[in-house]
Amino acid sequence: MAYTSFFRDPDALKAIGERVVPAVSHRRSIRVWDAGCATGEEPYTLAILFASRLRPFPFRNLDILATDYEESSFAQFAEQIRIAEYSRQDVFWVPQAFQDLYFEPGAKPDTFRVVQELRDHVRYIQHDLLTFVPPETGQSLVVCKNVLMHFTPEDQVRVLEMFHQSLEPGGFLALDADQALPPSFVDRFPRVEAGLPLFQKPGA
Numbered sequence: 001m002a003y004t005s006f007f008r009d010p011d012a013l014k015a016i017g018e019r020v021v022p023a024v025s026h027r028r029s030i031r032v033w034d035a036g037c038a039t040g041e042e043p044y045t046l047a048i049l050f051a052s053r054l055r056p057f058p059f060r061n062l063d064i065l066a067t068d069y070e071e072s073s074f075a076q077f078a079e080q081i082r083i084a085e086y087s088r089q090d091v092f093w094v095p096q097a098f099q100d101l102y103f104e105p106g107a108k109p110d111t112f113r114v115v116q117e118l119r120d121h122v123r124y125i126q127h128d129l130l131t132f133v134p135p136e137t138g139q140s141l142v143v144c145k146n147v148l149m150h151f152t153p154e155d156q157v158r159v160l161e162m163f164h165q166s167l168e169p170g171g172f173l174a175l176d177a178d179q180a181l182p183p184s185f186v187d188r189f190p191r192v193e194a195g196l197p198l199f200q201k202p203g204a
């Protein structure tokens with residue numbers, strides 16, 4: 001259930017890069033919540049995306065909150081994300097230009113470590129989405145991929161309500177490409193553009 005990889009969903013990343021990054025680039029605080037982050041490949045992909053598209057000054061304002069729930073995996077996920085060291089096979093999906101810019105040799109043979117400049121912008125905390133209480137509010141972007149499908153329709157509604165609560169007005173929500181929102185969310189989370197897995201809370 002914890003399968004993940006770098007640059008896993010190019011359509012969502014393209015949408016975030018082209019629609020979210022420009023919309024938040026002038027903000028004094030750019031807050032991203034990656035809900036169900038597993039071992040960190042996704043939050044570090046987001047860090048790479050923002051770093052490659054933002055000038056250094058706004059990039060300083062980026063704070064990525066990476067959360068996952070498993071008690072047994074907590075230490076493993078927390079440690080993995082803190083160390084941010086990945087195998088050659090893991091970084092295979094990272095475009096070479098980004099490997100060159102944002103990775104350095106790891107401590108173990110044939111591993112690659114995310115550079116400090118990006119690590120400084122990713123925080124991990126344990127959080128169970130099914131508590132339905134957001135870990136923090138005022139988010140500019142919530143990313144939740146390959147997680148909601150495991151929940152019942154009733155729990156999905158409550159989790160989406162939590163995401164809505166966690167987002168600032170005008171904040172974005174990135175879901176799976178095939179994730180349809182329940183009818184009660186049509187006005188609360190209009191789709192940014194037909195076909196894009198990206199929604200926006202009104203009221204920017």
Ligand SMILES: C[S@@+](CC[C@H](N)C(=O)[O-])C[C@H]1O[C@@H](n2cnc3c(N)ncnc32)[C@H](O)[C@@H]1O
Pocket residue numbers: 001002003004005008035036037038039042067068069070127128129130144145146147150
């Ligand atoms: C398939 S992985 C997806 C990882 C990443 N989002 C991606 O798309 O590559 C699903 C993740 O959701 C997490 N997860 C499942 N139920 C959860 C819950 N109730 N609260 C928080 N995380 C949960 C699992 O621990 C796992 O790491």
